[in-house]
Every structure is written in C-alpha cells, then in structure tokens.
Amino acid sequence: SIGHTSNFAGASASSVTINKPSGVQQNDFLLAHISGRVIAGFALLPPSNGWTLLSRMNTGSQFGTHIFYKIASASEPSSYTFTDSTGVMLYDKLGEISIFRGADAISPIEAAADSICFPSPSATPSITTVTDSCLIVTLFSDGSGSSWTPPAGMIEEYDTAAAQSSWVSVARHYMQMSPAGSTGQKIAPGSTSGTTAQIITLKKTSVPIS
Numbered sequence: 001s002i003g004h005t006s007n008f009a010g011a012s013a014s015s016v017t018i019n020k021p022s023g024v025q026q027n028d029f030l031l032a033h034i035s036g037r038v039i040a041g042f043a044l045l046p047p048s049n050g051w052t053l054l055s056r057m058n059t060g061s062q063f064g065t066h067i068f069y070k071i072a073s074a075s076e077p078s079s080y081t082f083t084d085s086t087g088v089m090l091y092d093k094l095g096e097i098s099i100f101r102g103a104d105a106i107s108p109i110e111a112a113a114d115s116i117c118f119p120s121p122s123a124t125p126s127i128t129t130v131t132d133s134c135l136i137v138t139l140f141s142d143g144s145g146s147s148w149t150p151p152a153g154m155i156e157e158y159d160t161a162a163a164q165s166s167w168v169s170v171a172r173h174y175m176q177m178s179p180a181g182s183t184g185q186k187i188a189p190g191s192t193s194g195t196t197a198q199i200i201t202l203k204k205t206s207v208p209i210s
Helices: none
Strands: 003-009 015-019 029-038 052-058 063-071 079-084 090-100 109-117 134-142 155-161 169-177 195-202
Touching: 015 029, 015 090, 029 079, 029 134, 029 169, 029 195, 052 109, 052 195, 063 134, 063 195, 090 155, 090 169
Parallel strands: none
Antiparallel strands: 003 015, 003 090, 015 079, 029 063, 029 090, 052 063, 109 195, 134 169, 134 195, 155 169
C-alpha cells in the first residue's frame, strides 16, 4: 500500500476522527479499520462522503471492529469522523486509514470474509479468488493491546496499540496472489483474547496494486 494514518480516541468520546493519509490521489482505494472497547456493542456511522460499510463485528458486549472503504474523489477532506450511532459511551477506540493504488475503481473488492476468534489463534477464513494478481489484505484487532506476528508470506503495514491504553490493538498485512485460487486461512499469532479477523482481496487495474 502507499501509506496509512491513525488516531486514538479515549474514554467518553463517541466518535473517532482520522486524518486523511498524505498523498491520496483520485481513484485511490481507501480502507478504514476501526476497533473499540465499549460498554455495549456499537455501530459506527461513516462520514457522508462516499464511505461504505464492509464489515461490522462485535465479539461480545465490550469489543468491536468496523471496516469501511471508499474510492477517493478529486477533492477529499483533511479528515474523516466516524460516529457511534448507538450513543453508548466508548472506552477506547483506535482507527487506521490506508491507501491502495491500482485497484479497480468501479468494483475494487473481489471477495471478503471475517471471523470472531476466541480463544486464539487469530485466523481469517479462507476465500477463493478468480482474478490473477489480486492483493490479499488481512486485518486483525483485539481488546488487549496485543502485538501481532504477520501471517506467513505477508508484509506487515502496521501493528498499532493505543498509546494511552493497553486495551486496543490493530494490525494489517498484505501480499500479492497469483495465480488465482484459494487463499487458505491467514493466521496472525499474538493475541490471547477474543479477536476479529478480516480478509479482503482487491482486484487490480492494468498495473499491480501498490
């Protein structure tokens, strides 16, 4: 990927604001990965500028993850605010936005799946690609501040724990896949608590996704 940016919002905040990563260009694929400790299961609303919910998972009453995506326009705002629609007080939440360049701007996601992993190991489902040279992206989150080991063969883009708390951590990994076929499970050792795990495959345009 081209880059990413992150932000932490602490106790009593009902939203998290994440700055736009530097270098965003029109038709870039933006992926938001937000996890939080909460009093009850929560549901985030995206900004009203083209974000789409891909996945929402709650491991129980006190931890959840949201994945949103959008195709960048010619004029993006300097930041994006994701707000809790349930109105419950969030303890801590941590968000990352990543940029991918070269994904199909009309239909960027070929396949996606997620799982709640409790107890460990943290593992995504296996999905099957039909397009050569897809980019496999995995996203892992937990509520205990774990540090993650990348799945075999994958590159780690970020492994972030909330600086003000040991309660939330998020990680993302990626790899090119060719030829098309089954991805197999992607396992990221590290967490010993309940986690969420997502796997996404992005379709490319005429150039490899970066």
